[in-house]
Amino acid sequence: MSDAERLVASDPTKTRASFRDLEETESQTGGGWHDITVQDVLDKLAVDPKTGLAAEEAEKRIAFYGKNSLEAEKKTPIYVIFLLQHLNLIIALLMGASLAAIALQEFLEGFAIMGIVTLNNIIATIQEKNASDALDALQKMSSPQCVVLREGRKIMIPSDQLVPGDIVVLATGDVVPADIRLVHSADFKVNEMILTGESEDVLKKFDANVSKSDKLTPDNMVFSSTCVATGNATGVVVETGMSTRVGSIAALLKGSKLTADGKKKNCLRRFMDKYQPKMTPLQHSLHRLGVIMGSVVIGVCVIVFIVGMIRGNKDPKNPDRPIWLNMVMVAVSLAVSAVPEGLPMVVTICLSTGTAEMAQKHVLVRKLAAVESLGASSIICTDKTGTLTEGKMTAVKMWGDSIEYDITGSGFDPTGDIIFDGQSQAATNAQVRATLLSAVLCSNTTLEKETTEDGRVVWTPMGNSSEAPLVVAAAKAGIWRNQVASVFSRVAEVPFSSSRKMMITVNEVPFGSTFEGVHIPLDTRFVANVKGAPNYILDNCIQYVRQDGSIGVLRESDRRSIFSAVDNLSSQALRVLAVAIRPLSQLPYPDSEEDIDKKFDALRKPLIFVGLVASIDPPREGVKGAIQRARDASIRTVMITGDYHKTAVAIAKDIDLLPVGADADMEAVDCAVLRPNGTYLMDHDLDEITSRCSVFARAKPEDKIEIVKSLQRQGYVSAMTGDGVNDAPALKEADIGIAMGIAGTAVAKGASDMILTDDNFCSIVTAVEKGRDIYANIQRFVCFLLSTNFGEITMIFVAIAVGMPKPLEPLQILLLNIFADGMAAVALSFEKGDGSVMSERPRPREQQIIHGRLWIIVLVNAALIASGGLIVFTAGLFWNFDSIMLNDIALEANGALGISRSQTMTFVYLTNMELFRAYTARSFSNSVFKNTFTNKYMQWAAVGSVILTLSVTNIPVVYDKVFGFAKIEWYQWVFSIGIALLMVSMSEVMKAIFRCNDRKMTERQVIQDNFNSAMLELRNLRAHLQRVEEKVDVVVETGLHPYVSAPDSETSASSNSSNSSFASPITTKKTAV
Template sequence: MIQEKELVKGLSTAEAEKRLSTYGYNTLMDKKKISPFVIFLAQFNDFIVWVLIAATIISGFMGEMSDAITILIIIVINAILGFIQEFKTEKSLEALKSMAAPTCKVIRDNKIKVVNAECITIGDLIVLEAGDRIPADAVLVEAGGILLDESLLTGESVGVIKSTLNKENYVYMGTTVLKGKAKAKVAQIGMKTEMGKIADMLQSIEEEKSPLKEKLESLGKIMVIVCIIICSIVTLLGILRGQPIGDMFLLGVSLAVAAIPEGLPAIVTVALALGVSRMLKRNALVRKLPAVETLGCTSVICSDKTGTLTENKMTVKALYFDNNIYYLDKENTEGNIVLKKAFIYCNDCNYNLSEKDIHKALQGDPTETALIKVFFKDTSKLKSFLDKSIRMFELPFDSSRKMMSVIIKEDSSETCYVKGAPEKLLDKCSFILEESVVKALTPQKKKEILRNIETMSSNALRCISAAYKEKGITYNSFLEKELVYIGTAGIIDPPRREVKDAVLKCKMAGIRPIMITGDHKNTAFAIARELDMCKSIDEVITGDEIEVLTDKELQIRVKSIKVFARVTPSHKLRIVRAIKNNDNIVAMTGDGVNDAPAIKEADIGVAMGISGTDVTKEASSMILLDDNFTSIVSAVEEGRVIYDNIRKFIRYLLSCNLGEVLTMFLASLFYLENPLSPIQILFVNLATDGLPAMALGVDPADSDIMSQRPREKKEGIFARGLSEKIIIRGVLIGVCTLLTFIVGKIYGYPLKLCRTMALSTLVLSQLFHVFECRSERHSIFEVKIFTNLYLVAAVGVSITMLLCIIYIPVFKNIFSTVALSVGHWLIVIFFSGIIALINSLYLWFKTKR
């Protein structure tokens, strides 16, 4: 008895929780997680660090214990900073994985609920529809026949028909529903499923190394070689001048450590992970890190209409039957009884008739629920209406037919009811119902119907027509012919209020927003015009028009098209390819299983988080958690911000490191004493490279970031003059530091004082430069300093560290520094700030001009 109840109402919440504690969660063995201790140890697995440790040991043997201990402390601090970066990245990615966990529909407490797949248990009654990924091994208990893709298990690409009427009634975790609807009782979960035996084949998120990160790692290797060569030259020149070999070896190693931007790939990863977290807060879940980079290049966004550009709150506003259009906000009508039956019976809506509120009682597609709410305001009346009928057979809706058909048994007679796209359905009709009389559907009458439907569509109404037949009923696909046309419902789905601003933002950013929809041409145009996506009907094209175009002709036409109406998934694939062939970077949205090819073809595949199927989500690069077009635009903006921030800290790190190398190299070249000691070089690396660079990674966007044209996808990270900026600023940092040292020597200051002034100049010039790096288009005067408090804090920490080693006796002894007077600071500030001031004034005048 309990089992029979479970097959109808599903498990109760209490029973499900009890079974979860008994059988465990529906999860597969994941790859072994890296422990925090291993992550920390990995920070020392670096060639330069090994050399530095060796140098520390040598220093110890040579009696320089204070130097050795200090260097060791700096190594550990660097390792801790690296560990924090990587640990945060791991945590961010884990959080993203949990957000991307697949969901499924399950009947609990006689209600359909959407839960994480890992929370279903043995005996749960799951609801399966086209596009769903099956969450566990289960036995079908209700299905007229569904088509599954079991290629993940079998390797066979041909769909498999499953039914409760034969032995093929078992469905497996990880396989997907291609067509049809069903209910199934969970038999096995987790590692006991067929998928559990090949668990390594199924991962919830694919972790891909970012192409940008790969490029920077390659750049890092080149820089390592170049820096080692330069540092070797500096070391050799010092030895040739008679400097002690041990001191020069330590100097060379220290300089190499400071010069090589070993943290660059790690900071890129952190910037990407933090950016992905920010996108998540704006309802965009990124599944693949390379998508973050590509987002900044997006030049075309192809968006579905329903639910993305519109609210997806469907309401029937008009009914057309008996040669009249009845606008329901102006007139009262209950419609035609046959039209009512067609829309109620031929409907995929799920019911919870124990719920009194009609809005809560209906669950499913908003269009389906709207077609019921127009006829019923009361759940009890709906229940008594449905109790009189039995569904005997169903031909589910699919995107090629654009129709759905059911055979309903009332009393002892059977009737076929059909609903679908007006033009498709009318092609199947031979008769029309007028004033309760069936008449022949003449070509003139058909034209009249289409004219009235055009009128409804031009008022932004989405039109769905209904038909029926009582004779010649067959339980197969030949059912849909010689139908009797009944009437049409006009449904309104108002545009989202915030989308109009998002469309304007796209246009300002050089991004072309395009609507792709299955709706009627006039309906699509009316919505697009209201959102300022297009102005003329000439900018709209239909699927039928696309059919007669060659790929080359379509490639030319898409340049001027803003709206694609009445399109099929195969059309979407052609549209995406045509737009891409015009050298565009395309973001494409979709929700149905048939949208997956177009989403995969797009540069950025965007799946709907609410209405999207599991197949679509897995083919996508990004999931919209709120199905909102505005979230795509926000994600594009975040993509641009992330890329800009990566350029910022690359500019900062490389120019600063170049300045450090040149300071020492030029001093050796001109036979000057070393401006910095080995331990001072390591201090500069510690004080300026880590925190300020990381703070640049979370810098807010430039105010005009969405006023810039999209960057080219093939554009190198050093494009748009970045390499020149790095070289020029690096040279200036090096030269100014050396000039400070030389001025000290000219005034006859002791070596310790000259080195302290050079050290202070090098640190401060880099800290001034970090504020310059916040924008490539604006000066320091235009960028508000306190909009990035992390950077202000990081610079504050670096300056505090500098003052500590200059004025606190214990640190003065360790770092061989002396206290600076006001006069000394004036020299330091002049040389460290003059270049930043000149550069900022130049940018300010350039912007004003």
């Protein structure tokens, strides 16, 4: 039964046909209530706009539709987080070895391993527990109260009680409680930044025809969680709860309950989807490493067990133990030696300390594994508004009397000046001051000063965001709206409308005032102040203000000059407003006149043109440098924005996202191209576009997800930044989601892996460098630990295979791996980077943590460790026995003691070998003598290793009863340490060979890079020549004379669209694919 049919059953007074109409509307329009007339919407929802719903009807509908709230998702229980840590394959291997030891009543070894595993999982659980829930954040955004019309009366109800069909009253400052189709509106503007990411207020009108609109949000609808900026409206609720646009985003975050082939997921699959996060590159590498180690352990253990059973090996320390049990314990020894017990804990410690350091650099890490994942990022996908830009419209240019002025300062801070030719014009230029005064008098926005708790001064515009840059610019010239409004009292206002394209206020002029130096008539009692679209205002102008305040006749050449200035400013992605005045000796309409349109007709001409003011959402400080640093590190930066194509390109060029010489036609695209027929292109076509484009304009939330998926298909490790609700799904989809901490919405933070606490794009690049340093450290200690464990298992395997006693007992191996190796590995995790990581390319997505040369380093060092260990162990056996074979030693009276002495020598060798090798492991190529003592943690690890070795081999009871060691002679100490130094020296020889090869590789790489760069430039040049040839062909085919140029459509469109003072003057330029 469909939703519509269930509603029929709940209310028998309604006919089934009427609700099938409702269902058909929902299915055909996909919630597109903007496509039908207001009356059709009201009829479908069965509501009278004058009376609203009856209380009984509202109850029935809420019973059917449910509350107007988002579906809550339960937080992951802490025990689930703890259990999920055990899915790590290395952890599973350790737990298997632990349980095997306990089953064989080797409780000390078993519980020691289990304790280490549990401690690691507790640390990881604590780190993960602080993650917030994205759906909870979305739910908090709902408006708690709203005004509705019920049974002909306006009442206030909780917004979660709204139902489709409710008539809602909206006013300035309200948060829209649901998706609403407007029934009536008056100068109604909504800030949709939370949905679209754009800071500009959007004009909404109930009678808009938007069936063919390509805007992100229809003009005749408002959406849940957006904010009313100005005006008032009434509307009918068409979607509530999870059916709203915010609800759709929440659904994307929550995930589907169906598999890719449409089948329902089973309980286990849903549990894993819900609780198990996507694996990062590091997790993939460690998982693969665990598979390799598990396979090696199982294979070696089986071989050793079979060989031991055939030989009938017995343990002189436990002569009564059955052979099979003895070989099982040998297998456990092999398992313990093969698995790096300290690895999970050292990785966790390394990532945890990395998060602490990142927090000091304004990057708050919500998910531990995201630290190294950011270091692997090869592309950063970022929103424009509020991320690359400040999210604050700022006036940056003025124009008047053929002169262009620069306005300094940024944001809403009134600190700045108006400059021309290096000289301030704020106090002396009559034309400049008159422009700002008139603009302020024709505004309803004020600038408020606040002091935060930490003493910072914050300036906030109260009112229309389009007027904010005008008010701030005027304040820079010392013209404060509150002050001038009290001097020039307002007597009338004609508000802006989409048809008028301008706003007019009439203000009284104090006797004798010259209106900031403008030569107005002496009998002037009022001044009409006008601001709006340049085209519309200039059509009504017959004069203009000169720099000195005199008034001249506006000739046709002057008009062309003004329009040229408008086009020039618009091409820089600036939003241009024109300002004009009309001095009045008396009001041109009766005092009793209330008709706004008649007032407008009486006031709009003849006007005196005063000047132009151009505004932009400025780039954040330092963004240009951050993008260049990312480029130097071979990291692409991609801007995905809801803004128009031309605006996006201009911003991209301003911040060098599109560097000098870049082809905007090739590297910037309108997202409509990605979905030409309402459906997305095939993967290979989409990948072709995303592989070359750095700017994506007019993006919808779904576009961001598709772009991220496309980049991931190409092998990129994607980092996505954002601050609005519209960014949340892409933040979840990306390999690493980064939210803005100050301007970011709660939902963006909840969906992210990291949060920038200072909203500074530069912090991302700093975090990338730190992430790369952390990953390099992880590689160092993983190589260090793996070579140790492979060396140990090789040593034990060879000894058992040839019939020797096992060189180390399980508890001795555990002591070595956890403490001796573990301390050195932890010290390696604190190794400081030298900055060289930012000159390297990002590692490939599929690259494993151990690859190529690193495997050579691991295997060579493992061979050296095993060789030295066998030499020392064999020497120890010969010092105590005439034979090294286990069956011969088992017949000796002091067999157990001799083996203990040999194992002690082997342990001393290994602890010193790992101590010396820890210093060489600090670099894969540099000599051990370069910056030897710069890591203070390494010195503490060395001291700890020495103390450990001396303690467990000399303290009574501990060395013999607990660990099974025995006293050895001084020359045996010297021999063991000497062999360790010899093996480490051989490791240094290997690094010297690497350094020599690296120099040759660097020379070849430089040549290759230069060649690739040249080929890229040639391809771009060929593409450019092809486009030029196509344009020439068009000119030839149209038959245009070579000296007669065709009208520039985009420039003309720019001029025409500049008629709107509250909409971007830039038209979208679609790129054909």
